[in-house]
Amino acid sequence: MRALLLLVLLLLPAVLYGAAATPARPVPVVVVVLDELPLGSLLDGRGRVDERRCPTFARLAREATWYDRATTVGDRTIQAVPALLTGRYPRPGAEPTRADHPRSLFTLLEGSHAQQVHEAVTSLASTEAAGGLRVSGGDHLGRSADPVDALRRFTAGIHNAPGPDLVFLHEVVPHFPWRYLPSGRPYAAADAPFEYGRPAVARWSDDPWSVYQAHERHLRQVAFADRLLGEVLSRLRAIGLYDDAMVVVVADHGVSFRAGGNRRRLDLANHGDILPVPLFVKYPGQRVGAVDHRAAESVDVLPTVADVVGVSAGPVDGRSLRQPAVDRAVKTAFDRDDRRFEFPSPVAVETAPARSARLLAACGARADLVGRRAVGADGADEGVLEEAGAGLAPCWVRARLRLASRGAGASVAVAVNGIVRAVVPVRPSADGTCALSVLLDEAAFGPGRNDVRVYRVQDGRMSRVRCGEARVSPLQFHHGASGFGRRGR
Numbered sequence: 001m002r003a004l005l006l007l008v009l010l011l012l013p014a015v016l017y018g019a020a021a022t023p024a025r026p027v028p029v030v031v032v033v034l035d036e037l038p039l040g041s042l043l044d045g046r047g048r049v050d051e052r053r054c055p056t057f058a059r060l061a062r063e064a065t066w067y068d069r070a071t072t073v074g075d076r077t078i079q080a081v082p083a084l085l086t087g088r089y090p091r092p093g094a095e096p097t098r099a100d101h102p103r104s105l106f107t108l109l110e111g112s113h114a115q116q117v118h119e120a121v122t123s124l125a126s127t128e129a130a131g132g133l134r135v136s137g138g139d140h141l142g143r144s145a146d147p148v149d150a151l152r153r154f155t156a157g158i159h160n161a162p163g164p165d166l167v168f169l170h171e172v173v174p175h176f177p178w179r180y181l182p183s184g185r186p187y188a189a190a191d192a193p194f195e196y197g198r199p200a201v202a203r204w205s206d207d208p209w210s211v212y213q214a215h216e217r218h219l220r221q222v223a224f225a226d227r228l229l230g231e232v233l234s235r236l237r238a239i240g241l242y243d244d245a246m247v248v249v250v251a252d253h254g255v256s257f258r259a260g261g262n263r264r265r266l267d268l269a270n271h272g273d274i275l276p277v278p279l280f281v282k283y284p285g286q287r288v289g290a291v292d293h294r295a296a297e298s299v300d301v302l303p304t305v306a307d308v309v310g311v312s313a314g315p316v317d318g319r320s321l322r323q324p325a326v327d328r329a330v331k332t333a334f335d336r337d338d339r340r341f342e343f344p345s346p347v348a349v350e351t352a353p354a355r356s357a358r359l360l361a362a363c364g365a366r367a368d369l370v371g372r373r374a375v376g377a378d379g380a381d382e383g384v385l386e387e388a389g390a391g392l393a394p395c396w397v398r399a400r401l402r403l404a405s406r407g408a409g410a411s412v413a414v415a416v417n418g419i420v421r422a423v424v425p426v427r428p429s430a431d432g433t434c435a436l437s438v439l440l441d442e443a444a445f446g447p448g449r450n451d452v453r454v455y456r457v458q459d460g461r462m463s464r465v466r467c468g469e470a471r472v473s474p475l476q477f478h479h480g481a482s483g484f485g486r487r488g489r
């Protein structure tokens with residue numbers, strides 16, 4: 001009797017999700033891999049998927065199984081994506097190629113599934129996938145010139161072939177460079193720096209404000225990535241592929257926002273930012289969401305696909321998520337130097353609001369003036385406002401300021417059309433200049449004419465920073481007669 005009960009329990013998930021042990025027609029498989037997306041960036045302050053920032057992921061949480069303790073096994077794309085595709089931990093020196101990964105999702109389903117593949121960084125798929133729509137990969141060191149365009153072009157071409165399909169999509173979204181607002185409108189050029197005037201860095205500066213700003217930019221791009229993912233899932237629904245397919249949505253690794261810390265390199269301080277990743281699996285026929293707290297790792301994805309499709313995964317390091325959970329006591333991951341780390345499970349995740357609050361508290365930014373009217377006469381401070389590039393949203397306000405005095409606890413307010421939209425702590429360098437960099441919401445700007453001004457805030461009083469030399473595109477900022485910038489343009 002107990003044996004029978006156990007058998008029923010084991011079969012129950014398969015019955016619920018409509019996946020028989022030996023399906024008559026092989027199950028279509030869709031795997032979407034996003035890049036540089038830590039789990040915490042999806043979450044609200046209570047640890048749930050944030051409905052406002054990430055409505056697509058929130059819907060996935062309602063319809064799919066969320067493995068909320070899933071972690072990746074490598075801090076680099078060229079380790080982490082092959083691990084997803086092979087079910088194996090990264091091997092020292094392995095290239096992200098088919099030659100170095102002869103067994104993968106692509107070979108597993110080669111005989112049974114027509115393959116539609118877009119690999120942005122790796123090249124594990126056959127270059128001659130049978131019936132494939134498009135196979136890209138090529139130089140794994142290169143990237144799509146425009147990841148968003150590449151993702152959208154691939155999405156538009158996803159089709160429902162007569163036989164079962166494997167659709168695999170990996171693009172470097174929402175990966176740095178951070179340049180998109182949630183709407184998808186760019187506010188910065190493709191080579192935009194992490195921080196004002198600072199190119200791509202492996203390690204953050206000690207200034208929490210600049211890290212806070214980078215985090216804000218990351219979160220906006222995450223919101224845009226959610227929209228792009230929504231376009232992919234809409235396409236699957238439109239062509240009738242979604243319901244019957246096994247759909248996996250996962251990210252290859254996260255990213256860390258800690259002043260003075262490593263941005264991406266795995267270490268003991270940032271592993272909670274790098275390793276936990278979103279992992280959602282919508283099983284064939286599944287309509288109701290579930291949360292599975294097991295200690296999942298990214299190497300479990302391939303054996304799970306094999307399990308659902310009904311083929312042998314072969315020798316792998318992962319375990320099928322369809323089988324009863326055998327919890328891992330530790331999570332395994334490898335850094336870019338092939339050093340093996342083990343962390344107790346579960347790995348703690350910092351939510352996006354908690355991150356923002358931590359960074360803000362460290363830099364002493366004040367929010368009490370935001371939303372108030374900006375008032376103040378011209379002061380002794382000067383500055384140069386940067387031009388927003390042609391065709392870009394004017395939301396990223398940057399200026400180089402020369403401050404007449406360096407008062408302790410001083411800050412700078414940025415006002416749009418007379419309303420303070422941000423207050424930025426001032427960190428003057430030895431020569432008295434300081435960089436102002438703040439990303440404002442699109443909603444702060446009206447159509448057409450916008451008046452942007454910078455104020456020094458000191459001892460509770462505001463005085464205007466004279467930015468007379470600003471070169472500002474009139475398409476981006478329109479200055480009133482008393483505003484800064486070139487007048488009469």
Ligand SMILES: [Zn+2]
Pocket residue numbers: 035036076077078080252253
């Ligand atoms: Zn990556």
